[in-house]
Amino acid sequence: MRHPPLISSSGKNPFYRTKRRDYVLPFLAAALVLVGSFRLVSFADLSDADNVSKFQISFGFIALGYLLSWHFAKRLIWLMLLVSLVARIAVSPIESGDTLNRRLWDSRIFAAEHNPYELAPSDERLEAYRDANWEGLTDRDKTSSYLPGMLWFYSAMDTLGDPSKWMKSVLIVADLLLCLLFALRFGADRATLYAWNPLVIYLVGGLGVDAPIYLLPLVGGYLIWDFWIDQKGGVSVISASGGIGSAIGQMVCVSALLMGIGVSMNLIALPILLWVVWHVLRRSGIRAGLVTLVFGLSPLVLSLMWASISLNLDLSSVIPPEFQLSDRGVSLIPGILSFLFPSSLSHGLWYLTLLGLGALLMIHRCESIERFSSFYLIWMIALATAVFPWTILLLAIVGVGHGNYVFRIGSLSYFAYFSVYRVLGDTGSWEVPWTVQALVWIPLLLAALHYTIGSRHRDGFYVHHF
Numbered sequence: 001m002r003h004p005p006l007i008s009s010s011g012k013n014p015f016y017r018t019k020r021r022d023y024v025l026p027f028l029a030a031a032l033v034l035v036g037s038f039r040l041v042s043f044a045d046l047s048d049a050d051n052v053s054k055f056q057i058s059f060g061f062i063a064l065g066y067l068l069s070w071h072f073a074k075r076l077i078w079l080m081l082l083v084s085l086v087a088r089i090a091v092s093p094i095e096s097g098d099t100l101n102r103r104l105w106d107s108r109i110f111a112a113e114h115n116p117y118e119l120a121p122s123d124e125r126l127e128a129y130r131d132a133n134w135e136g137l138t139d140r141d142k143t144s145s146y147l148p149g150m151l152w153f154y155s156a157m158d159t160l161g162d163p164s165k166w167m168k169s170v171l172i173v174a175d176l177l178l179c180l181l182f183a184l185r186f187g188a189d190r191a192t193l194y195a196w197n198p199l200v201i202y203l204v205g206g207l208g209v210d211a212p213i214y215l216l217p218l219v220g221g222y223l224i225w226d227f228w229i230d231q232k233g234g235v236s237v238i239s240a241s242g243g244i245g246s247a248i249g250q251m252v253c254v255s256a257l258l259m260g261i262g263v264s265m266n267l268i269a270l271p272i273l274l275w276v277v278w279h280v281l282r283r284s285g286i287r288a289g290l291v292t293l294v295f296g297l298s299p300l301v302l303s304l305m306w307a308s309i310s311l312n313l314d315l316s317s318v319i320p321p322e323f324q325l326s327d328r329g330v331s332l333i334p335g336i337l338s339f340l341f342p343s344s345l346s347h348g349l350w351y352l353t354l355l356g357l358g359a360l361l362m363i364h365r366c367e368s369i370e371r372f373s374s375f376y377l378i379w380m381i382a383l384a385t386a387v388f389p390w391t392i393l394l395l396a397i398v399g400v401g402h403g404n405y406v407f408r409i410g411s412l413s414y415f416a417y418f419s420v421y422r423v424l425g426d427t428g429s430w431e432v433p434w435t436v437q438a439l440v441w442i443p444l445l446l447a448a449l450h451y452t453i454g455s456r457h458r459d460g461f462y463v464h465h466f
Contacts, residue, residue, distance in 0.1 A: 329386025
């Protein structure tokens with residue numbers, strides 16, 4: 001029996017105002033994000049210990065807006081993009097961080113036909129290239145250790161002029177394209193998890209961290225797989241539709257190629273690509289697997305071959321920074337072990353080996369790329385000897401579309417890291433005390449536990465059976 005709609009005493013549907021209410025929280029969230037972003041610039045100089053608390057208050061405005069944006073309306077893409085753009089422009093006057101300064105330095109000396117993999121910035125032969133940005137360089141006695149794919153990108157930017165003047169603009173554009181990509185696939189409500197994320201706004205728009213450069217192809221490849229393969233029935237549809245030469249098979253190759261471009265700039269994402277190759281090989285045969293392998297690994301292999309031949313690159317030197325020793329990163333498992341057993345294993349290679357073994361096990365057991373990527377990235381963060389703020393941004397690959405709380409909470413809890421500047425101002429030495437590390441790790445671990453328990457439900461969002 002059908003019931004008539006509920007009518008108020010005034011004769012009108014009492015729920016007609018619901019759509020209007022849908023706009024209240026998004027616009028309030030937008031206002032808080034913008035207020036916090038504009039306020040953040042005034043207290044961005046964290047070398048002054050007095051600015052640290054004011055910086056955290058400014059972050060609190062953005063964080064509160066970010067929390068409210070979790071109830072965003074799916075259709076408000078224009079508001080999501082507009083606020084994302086204005087917030088990033090608002091924080092762009094902040095002085096660039098160590099990472100961007102080092103990338104720009106290396107691209108400049110490389111354009112002058114010097115080898116950044118052999119000459120450290122402090123080398124006397126490079127003294128003529130020291131300018132006003134010289135003071136912003138850290139680790140001046142160390143040669144470059146990042147992948148040549150990233151050097152390629154910055155070298156291409158250097159051919160267009162002095163990138164120090166407009167590099168942040170390029171990063172902001174790439175970041176906005178990433179926001180749009182998330183919105184077109186999942187809607188504006190999910191895209192705000194990245195677009196209005198306070199950590200993303202500060203790192204990309206303020207410090208000039210180049211995470212969007214490798215996240216854009218990685219996310220593009222992941223979304224192609226998620227939409228054309230995972231949502232259509234899994235890898236088995238490749239054989240059913242005519243093999244690797246079919247339309248779906250070609251989309252697999254495009255997905256692998258995009259992921260490969262991202263991997264050529266950030267080696268941490270390599271196991272995600274290997275998961276794709278293994279499952280194509282396992283479900284669709286050797287030919288399909290080999291073709292996918294060639295498309296996926298060609299950007300990384302070609303860039304490493306070029307660097308090893310032309311720049312005499314020692315491949316053992318391009319270990320991801322997350323598994324190198326650094327005073328400026330925090331760590332979970334390595335930090336606990338070094339606290340309990342000061343003479344325990346401290347070399348990142350041991351933890352990198354454990355990460356590889358765990359990734360191989362998860363590649364075999366996880367049937368969903370989202371499930372594998374989530375567990376792998378959480379395991380990587382737990383084992384890393386130096387977790388930096390931009391390391392958390394890798395979780396956006398899976399954290400946006402599936403809305404897991406590891407990415408949401410990690411983006412908020414990691415801001416406790418910036419309070420270390422107060423300690424630095426008092427002691428004169430860089431050290432992350434255990435209280436700050438607890439504020440970073442405990443919320444993230446609780447979120448990871450929530451995800452782990454929730455992903456075990458058979459009727460949940462995370463488990464696929466093909």
